[in-house]
Amino acid sequence: MARSPSIQRIRNIGIIAHVDAGKTTTTERILYYTGKIHKIGEVDDGTTVTDWMEQERERGITITSAATTVTWNNHTINIIDTPAHIDFTVEVERSLRVLDGVIVVFCGVGGVEPQSEKVWRQADTYHLPRIAYVNKLDRIGASFENVVAMMRERLGGDILPLQYPVGEEAGFEGVVDLLENRTLRWLDPSGETYTTHPGVPDELRPVVARYQEALVEKLAECDDALLTKYMDGVELGAAELRSTLRRMVLAGRIYPVLCGSSLKNKGVQPLLDAVVDYFPSPEEAPLTPAENLKTGQHKILVPDPDGPLVLYVFKVMYDQENRLMSYARLYSGTLRKGAAIYNTERGCFDRMDRLLRLSGNKKEPIDLATPGDIVGIIGLKTSVTGVTFSEKTDPWRLPLFTFTEPIVSMAIEPKSVQDQDRLVNALELLVIEDPSFLTRIDRETGQTIILGMGELHLEIIVDRLSRQFRVEVRVGKPQVSFRESISTEVSVRHTVNRQEGNKSLAMTVELRVYPAERGNGYLFSCDLPAEHVPRRYVELVRDSLRDALITGISLGYPIVDIGVDLLALEYRESEVNDMIVRIAAIETFTQATLQAFPILLEPIMSLDIMVPKEYLGGVVEDINARRGTINNIGVKQDLQHVKACLPLRRTFGYSTDLRSLTQGRATYTLLLSHYRETERESTT
Structure with missing residues (x-):
C-alpha cells in the first residue's frame, strides 16, 4: 500500500502527568497557538476548553479525558487530555490504547512524582513514544537539571534533553535549542511571538556545550554512519541528527526532553514542533494486532482507507442532551456518516446518526473519517467501551480491554422513595460511561452499593447524580472493596446432569486451582489435545470462570491471583450444549475454591x-x-x-x-x- 499523504500528516497524542504539573494549562496553550481558540482559558478560572464539566471547573482538576483536534505546520494533531488524579486512572488507560505518542508533563519543582511515574509505566505497556516536557520553570525552586536527573534515576531509558533553559525561576525567559545551537526567547507576555538568535548566551556556554556533546554522542551511537563521521571528527549536521533522533523516538529507545512555562506562555510552540517532527503518523505507530472472528486469522492492522472497516470505541459518555456519544478511533477502512456498522461483540448491526470532530465539549459535524482519525459518534445504541465495530462479511476485532476492579464502596439511597427508579436508571447510565464504576445489591441488607476507584471518584458520581440527573441521595461511609483468593492447591472432578425438555444433558469437568503470585490476576491453561476437546469448549470454560471471579468465593468479593488448569472435559456429543459446559465449569470451580482455604x-x-x-x-x-x-x-x-x-x-x-x-x-x-x-x- 502506498503511503497516504493525509495519513502521514496525522499525529494522535495524549498529554499525561501528575496532579498540578500543568497538563491542562499546556493543552490550553496548544489550542491557542494553533488557532483553535482565540482566548486562553485558565484552570483557576474554570475557563479551559478540555475541562468542560462543572465539577472539573469548580475543582480545577481533570476528571474525564477530553479529545480535541488542532492543526500545526500542515499536520493534524488529535489530542486527548487525560486526568492526573489516581481515582480516574481508567481514563488514562483507555486513552493510551488509541494513541500513537504521549507528552508527559513534569513539574520543574516536583520532578518525577508518584502519579507521573505511574502514567509513564502505563505508556510503557503500550510501547508508546514519549516526549518529556519540564514545565513551571518560572517557579521558585525549579531546576531543569534536577528533574532530568530524577527522570534518569526513576524512569530509566535514554532521557535526552533537546533544550536547556535560559534564566532561572522568575527570570526564566526562553530556551537554548541544543540541536540548532540557537536561543529562543519569549518577551511577549502572550507568548504568541518569540525571538530566535543564533548561538548561546555567554554565561550558559559551558553547560550547554556539555549537553550538546552528550546529545551528539548519544545519537551517533545509534547510527553506524553517524558514528563513523563522529569518530573521524566530522561535524554532524542538525538535519541528520534530527533524522536519527526521530527513528530512535519511534523505536522507543530515546525520550527527548523539552522545557518551558506554559502558564507564562513560554516554550509551547517548540513542543508542538517536536510532536510533528518526532512522533509517528498512524502508518509508523506502534503495531495494532487484530483477530478475524470468521477465520481466526491474526494480523497487524494497516491504516488503509480501502481496507476492511475497523473502528475501536475507547470511551462512551452521555452528552448534555443525554445522547450516548461514542469516542472512537478508526484503524482501517473509511467511515461515512449514517453508515450501518457491525458490532463484533454483540453480533449485530448498529447505525450512527452523526459523525463528529471533537473539541472538548464542542462538536463539528463531518461527512467521513479515514484511518488515524479520532471521532465522536452519536446514535450507536450498542456501543460500550472496548467494542470493535467492523464489517459482518470481514469482521476484525481488537484485543478486549480489561479494567482494574473498584477498591472503595458505599451504600446509596434516594432521599425520596419516589426517586428510586430514577436513581436506578441514572446509575445504569453511569456504569455504561465508566468501566471503573460498578453497582450491586447487598445480599443481606438489600441496599444499593456503588463501587469506584476512590473517595473522590464516588464523590463525583454522587455530585453528578444531583446535578445531571436531578436525583438527591444519601450515602453511607466509604468501605473497602476487598478481594478473595485461595491459599492452597486443590483438584476437583464434578459431573452435572440437566434435563432440557426431552433432552438429557451431562458434562464432567476436572479442574486444578492453585494460588498465583500477587498481581497475576487470573491464569488459565489447558493441555488437553485439540482433537479430543474442541477449542470452542475450552474457551467457553475459560470465559465462564472469568465471569465467576466477580461473584467471589464465600464473601462476594472478586477473586484474584488464582490459577486454573483444565484437566478433563468429558461428555457425549448428543448430551452437550454451551449451557451445560458453562454450568459444569462454574460449579466445579465453586467447589474447588471453597476447598482451597479461601483468604481475604x-x-x-x-x-x-x-x-x-x-x-x-x-x-x-x-x-x-x-x-x-x-x-x-x-x-x-x-x-x-x-x-x-x-x-x-x-x-x-x-x-x-x-x-x-x-x-x-x-x-x-x-x-x-x-x-x-x-x-x-x-x-x-
Whole structure:
C-alpha cells in the first residue's frame, strides 16, 4: 500500500502527568497557538476548553479525558487530555490504547512524582513514544537539571534533553535549542511571538556545550554512519541528527526532553514542533494486532482507507442532551456518516446518526473519517467501551480491554422513595460511561452499593447524580472493596446432569486451582489435545470462570491471583450444549475454591508526603496510628519527604486529618501499591 499523504500528516497524542504539573494549562496553550481558540482559558478560572464539566471547573482538576483536534505546520494533531488524579486512572488507560505518542508533563519543582511515574509505566505497556516536557520553570525552586536527573534515576531509558533553559525561576525567559545551537526567547507576555538568535548566551556556554556533546554522542551511537563521521571528527549536521533522533523516538529507545512555562506562555510552540517532527503518523505507530472472528486469522492492522472497516470505541459518555456519544478511533477502512456498522461483540448491526470532530465539549459535524482519525459518534445504541465495530462479511476485532476492579464502596439511597427508579436508571447510565464504576445489591441488607476507584471518584458520581440527573441521595461511609483468593492447591472432578425438555444433558469437568503470585490476576491453561476437546469448549470454560471471579468465593468479593488448569472435559456429543459446559465449569470451580482455604486480601496504599520539618513528628505518629509502615524519610526541596504504606481502610478522611496536623502545609499522593492477606476480624 502506498503511503497516504493525509495519513502521514496525522499525529494522535495524549498529554499525561501528575496532579498540578500543568497538563491542562499546556493543552490550553496548544489550542491557542494553533488557532483553535482565540482566548486562553485558565484552570483557576474554570475557563479551559478540555475541562468542560462543572465539577472539573469548580475543582480545577481533570476528571474525564477530553479529545480535541488542532492543526500545526500542515499536520493534524488529535489530542486527548487525560486526568492526573489516581481515582480516574481508567481514563488514562483507555486513552493510551488509541494513541500513537504521549507528552508527559513534569513539574520543574516536583520532578518525577508518584502519579507521573505511574502514567509513564502505563505508556510503557503500550510501547508508546514519549516526549518529556519540564514545565513551571518560572517557579521558585525549579531546576531543569534536577528533574532530568530524577527522570534518569526513576524512569530509566535514554532521557535526552533537546533544550536547556535560559534564566532561572522568575527570570526564566526562553530556551537554548541544543540541536540548532540557537536561543529562543519569549518577551511577549502572550507568548504568541518569540525571538530566535543564533548561538548561546555567554554565561550558559559551558553547560550547554556539555549537553550538546552528550546529545551528539548519544545519537551517533545509534547510527553506524553517524558514528563513523563522529569518530573521524566530522561535524554532524542538525538535519541528520534530527533524522536519527526521530527513528530512535519511534523505536522507543530515546525520550527527548523539552522545557518551558506554559502558564507564562513560554516554550509551547517548540513542543508542538517536536510532536510533528518526532512522533509517528498512524502508518509508523506502534503495531495494532487484530483477530478475524470468521477465520481466526491474526494480523497487524494497516491504516488503509480501502481496507476492511475497523473502528475501536475507547470511551462512551452521555452528552448534555443525554445522547450516548461514542469516542472512537478508526484503524482501517473509511467511515461515512449514517453508515450501518457491525458490532463484533454483540453480533449485530448498529447505525450512527452523526459523525463528529471533537473539541472538548464542542462538536463539528463531518461527512467521513479515514484511518488515524479520532471521532465522536452519536446514535450507536450498542456501543460500550472496548467494542470493535467492523464489517459482518470481514469482521476484525481488537484485543478486549480489561479494567482494574473498584477498591472503595458505599451504600446509596434516594432521599425520596419516589426517586428510586430514577436513581436506578441514572446509575445504569453511569456504569455504561465508566468501566471503573460498578453497582450491586447487598445480599443481606438489600441496599444499593456503588463501587469506584476512590473517595473522590464516588464523590463525583454522587455530585453528578444531583446535578445531571436531578436525583438527591444519601450515602453511607466509604468501605473497602476487598478481594478473595485461595491459599492452597486443590483438584476437583464434578459431573452435572440437566434435563432440557426431552433432552438429557451431562458434562464432567476436572479442574486444578492453585494460588498465583500477587498481581497475576487470573491464569488459565489447558493441555488437553485439540482433537479430543474442541477449542470452542475450552474457551467457553475459560470465559465462564472469568465471569465467576466477580461473584467471589464465600464473601462476594472478586477473586484474584488464582490459577486454573483444565484437566478433563468429558461428555457425549448428543448430551452437550454451551449451557451445560458453562454450568459444569462454574460449579466445579465453586467447589474447588471453597476447598482451597479461601483468604481475604485488602488493598495497601503507597503514601507519598511532602511536609515541613516542624510537622514531621505528628505526621509519622499519625501514620503509625493508622497501622502504616514508614519506608523512608528523606529531604526534597527543603521539605521532609515521607514514603509509607498503609491499608486503604485507614486512609478515609486522610486529607482533612493531614490538613489539620500540618495547618494545610503538607501535600500527599496515594497510589494503590498491592494487596495483602488480612485478618477478617480486623476489616472493620
